[in-house]
Each structure stands twice: as C-alpha cells, then as structure tokens.
Amino acid sequence: MAGRGDGLYPPLSVPKPLGRELWVVDGPAISFYGMPFPTRMCVVRLPSGGLWLHSPIRPDEDLIAQVEALGPVAHLVAPNALHYAFLPAWAARFPEAAVHAAPGAAERAARHGLVFPDHAPLGPRAPEAWRGMIRQRLVPGHPFLKEAIFFHRPSRTLILTDLIEAFEPARLGPLMKIATWIGGIRSPGGTPRDARLTWADRAAAAAVLREAMSWEPDRVIMAHGAPIETDVAARLRQAFAWALGPEADARA
Template identity: 40%
Template sequence: MTRLLPWGEDLWIVDGPVVNFFGFRYPTRMAAIRLSGGKLFIWSPVRLDGELKEEIDALGAVAHLVSPNKLHHLSLRQWKEAYPSAQLHAPPGLAKKRRDIRFDATLGNEAPSDWAGEIDQLCFGGSPAMAEIVFFHRKSRTALFCDLIEHLPRGWFTGWRGLVARLDGIVEPDFGAPREWRMTFLDRKLARLALGRILDWHPGQVVIAHGDGVRADGEAFIRRAFRWLA
C-alpha cells in the first residue's frame, strides 16, 4: 500500500497514526520535500515503520528532520536512529524540553543555507506559550502549518470531546489554532506581521498536520483560519 501521497512537484504527504493528546484523538500528517540536490526535508515526521521507510528511501536521502513546534517531537528520535546522518532541527523551546535529543540546529526566522531559495520559513511568534515555524515550498507553492491551523471533519470527536473541540474552533466549519492558544497571543502586532509575510508568499496549497488542507486558494484558506487575529 502506498503511504506517500504526491501533493505537488517534489512534495509528498503521509498520514500517520492517530495520536492521543490529553485524551483527544488527533489524526497526524507529515510531509517530505525533495530539495534540488535530491536530499529530503522531512516535516513533522510521523511514526516510521518498515513500509514507510522503504517508500521514503525511494524518494531520496533523508537529510533534514524538522519539528515545526515543540509539540511535534514524538517520532524525532526514531527517525534519527533510522537516519543517523540526518540533521535534527529544533523549533523554539524544544531543545530545552527534550534534553535527551541532541539537535544540530535551531529553526528561526530565516531559512538556513541547506534549503534557502527552495523553502522559505518564518517564526510565527507573539505567544509566550509556543512559537511555530511556518514553511513555504516555492516549487509547489505550498504553505505548511502544524498546529496554527487545525481543521478536523465534523464528527471527528464525539460526545463531550466533540463539544470542547467545537468550542476550541478546530472542527469544520470552523478551523484555525485551538482557541486556548489564540488567547495567548498577547503580542498581536508580531503575530500579524508573521501572517502578512505568509500571505506575501501567495500560497496556492496548504498542508496541515491535523485535518484537511487545501489544494487551491490557499491564501483565502489561511485568511479564514486567522480571522481571530484580524
């Protein structure tokens, strides 16, 4: 069974297992981007099994393992063990949280030379709770959001969890960052600056880690997801 789903030129997504986060079931998704030299940039890696590894190896050499925020670290160690020469990139706050992992680099507002010119990035700040690195793959005109946009199908959560998730603003027809995180963006000016930079990329597609992204009209999708910041 093919796990990799082509999502544009040199971009693939993979749906991972459902994970439990404080009692809530979340679908997971990663992305693999093939850089011009043939090396692979792995975004938000999901659990690696033999089948997935075979498919990834057929794409290219895994060179970069990227957790876009401090919550998406669960499979990093497993990937690093499978690909010891790959570089581990830490988002703000993760190196402190996972002292058992040795990171090779820290992610910030500018793309490092490894992928500059092919993948743009910025640090979406403004909240003391968490910062997230947002990426833009130029070739496929795709923006990649981790937890800043969550978009789960109606009925994904049931019972009281369904109600909580709906109030949290992450279930169709609503979507975006979980409401308790939105409320921590005290520096809204900084957050709006980041959003403006993202919209300047003019994304056509959007990949998200939890739920459905879009294949077209990415800018409109992003604007809707960030209405809370207007």
C-alpha cells in the first residue's frame, strides 16, 4: 500500500505463500540508528516437515500459532551480524530447534545484552539438514557484513538479507527517503553504500555472487524492499556491479 510512509508490507505477522513450501512473513518496523526499518522472515518447510526460519521477526502468540500450523520449528537462522534481535526469543520458545548463525552475530548480540543460544556457525556450504532443498554460501571479504545467502530450489528463490536493499520511495517518509538515497538502497535495489565502500576483498565476494547468479533464480527476497520478480538477472548484475566490475552493469 503506497503512501504509508513506513515502508511496511501488510498484512503483518502473517505467513504469505510465495512458492512451494515457502512463505514470507513481514513484520513491524524496528529502529536502526533512529530510522524505521521493516522486518521480514522467510519460512521454508523442509522434506522432513520441519520449518526453517530465516531472520526471525518479533514473535507474538498469533504469529507463533500460524507458524506452528505449518509444521514444527526445526531451524532458526541468523543470516548476518545484523539480523539476530528476535532469534533468542524464538529459541526460548522452541528449545528443541537448532540455531544457526553467521559469523559475528552472537558476538554482536552479546554486546547488546542479548543472550544468544548455543549455535552452529553458518559456513560456505549448507548443512545436511537442508542441503537437498536449500543451497547456501557465505559471502566473504567484508570485515563485518559476513552474510549467508540461500537458494530455495523448489521455488527457485534467492534469499538475501542486506546484500541488496530496495526501498520504494512511495512507501517512505521524508527522512527515510533522504537516508535511502544517500545509502544507495532505493528501488531497483543495491548493496548499501557503506558496505560497498568498506568491502576489503571484492574479488572474493564476486566469486560467490557469480555462483549465486548462475543458479538463475526466478525471484529474490531481501529483508528490506519488495521481492525482485522481474528482470531478475539484470537487476542482480546491476546491484552487484560494485563487485563484479563495470562490465556486469553494462550488460544489465
């Protein structure tokens, strides 16, 4: 709904099907450096029947009931060192679920007073629990933003977090319009400017990003902004031109 000024995608806290065994759940905004950032969780039902929750949003009883109706919560994923705030609450509610976190997430949570549960680190390859359904890579080369990216095979959906942000100006208030313009994260989408400028090893990132593009996704879901569902390959080349080189952007 354009004109809200909050960047949100209602209905909130409701699992919305996006593909076979894939749901997206848009949540309320949280404050990040004083700016309202919308939140988004992806839910995948694995062949085992268990649920894989990517970047869990703020839980409430209604949302928990809706998620449990899809299946038992089996895996909780913090995909980078910025998306972990609500994972401890889900882990407390579902202590039998396995927790997986990108490098730096648990340490940053501790600095912010959150008790992060015991977890398995997310690495360059998917663990056996979801390897057959979800591909996984860790994008290297940045001192802080070490993000795990995922590819849901059945729906051909690339699941990102902050590597691409695509805020739509019509959904934003005046301050967020300015901030997203400065940050280079307005639709059609891009990697935040501060991350691009501080990426130490772009060649290492480019190798993983090229592999992800070779998977030929039909859709890209990000934490912030509308999913990319048209001209997917061209928009990925454009968004990642900072790593892939100017020739990639020229082909977009």
